[in-house]
Amino acid sequence: MIFKHVAESHSISKAAEKLGYVQSNISQRIKILEAELGVRLLNRNNRGVTITNEGATLLDYANQILLLMEEAKIELNPEKWPEQLTIGATQTVSALRVPRILSSFLNVHEQVEVKVKTDTARLLLEQMIYGEIDGAFISEPFDQDGLKTVYTIVEKVSLISSTSCPVEKQPEQTLLVNSDPHCIYRQKLIHLAKKNSQKNARIIEFDSLEAILQSVSDGLGISLVPSDVAKLSRYEHEYTISELPETVQINFVIKNRQQQPKGLKRFIKFLSEETYSK
DSSP: OHHHHHHHHTOHHHHHHHHTOOHHHHHHHHHHHHHHHTSOOEEEETTEEEEOHHHHHHHHHHHHHHHHHHHHHHHHOTTTSOOEEEEEEOHHHHTTHHHHHHHHHHHHOTTSEEEEEEOOHHHHHHHHHHTSOSEEEEOSOOOOTTEEEEEEEEEEEEEEEETTBOGGGOSSOOEEEESOTTOHHHHHHHHHHHHTTOTTOOEEEESOHHHHHHHHHTTSOBEEEEHHHHTOGGGTTTEEEEEEEEEEEEEEEEEOOSOOOHHHHHHHHHHHHTOSOO
């Protein structure tokens, strides 16, 4: 387990922090393992560690062993060890899209215990590397070794403003955006403002989608959200909605490995069959 954390985080210090050990303990345990196997598993450098070919082979076996142990517990005592599925999602995606998908999934696979974690795309990708989540719905482009996209959803987006203060009556539009600088909806809104000669538009950041929606309703400014969210019946009298020709691509991303947890395999198969209501 120690080797797995070091190899996947490419850092002895990060692995030590994650496991609650001192760095010297981690280093010593790795050296003992290398001596026992008679091969070098990691290359040390100023930027951390990189895994050797022998280390990659060991990591693959370690992942397979851990997954087999989990499957054995499920088979032997499913009441005590039910199938687990932990899904991550960025805040905007988790507002509507993910609940719909999971509701349909659980109608078919009610034996699977599902957890959902909401965070920024960067932190979700990090959690996936550490094995804290099985997969994540990411609406931003990502460049991370060891991960792959297994399913993609194309989502329409809409510009929203208050019915009492529509866009055309806001010569100096205030942009209401997520505080995450990598949020794709934030980036698209700022790009749209610049395209429309609003290069110095005022920007107000929020930590939640609900706060953005309420602020738009109160006439504080405009925002860009998934069309499905903007068109929810509870908002239909609060917003002026302008659907854009642009779209956002939502990817379901997982770790690229030979064996996947049983709950995750069921979920990927479910997505590929498109049995849920879009």
